[in-house]
Amino acid sequence: GQATAYKIGMNRILELRAHAKAELGDKFDIRAFHDVVLKDGAVPLNILEENVDAWIAETKAGN
Template identity: 60%
Template sequence: MACSYKVGHLKMVELRERARAQLGDRFDIRAFHDPVLGNGAIPLAVLEATVDDWIAATRAAPAG
């Protein structure tokens, strides 16, 4: 159990830093939590795709 928790933790940290790097000043931790927590328990590969989609949508949205 501890191993799977740590793997998930490391993936979430990786995804958060990826989003922060790609979005810069547009990164909002509260908005980041929506795609991460909003889908419940999902496989890490699906989580990664979901976060990548969120990053792309956030980058494409008008700033403001």
């Protein structure tokens, strides 16, 4: 069970990273992405997606 949960989380994080790269283009910063993913610790994947989407919006706005 743990390995399956790990793999699902890993795949979702990779999907979110690809989404962020596509949305931000040259503004994408892998270090900032990692900060967003790690800042709240272990969270459900839907919350992680909300956090990444908020970061994308903030980065596009220039904040």
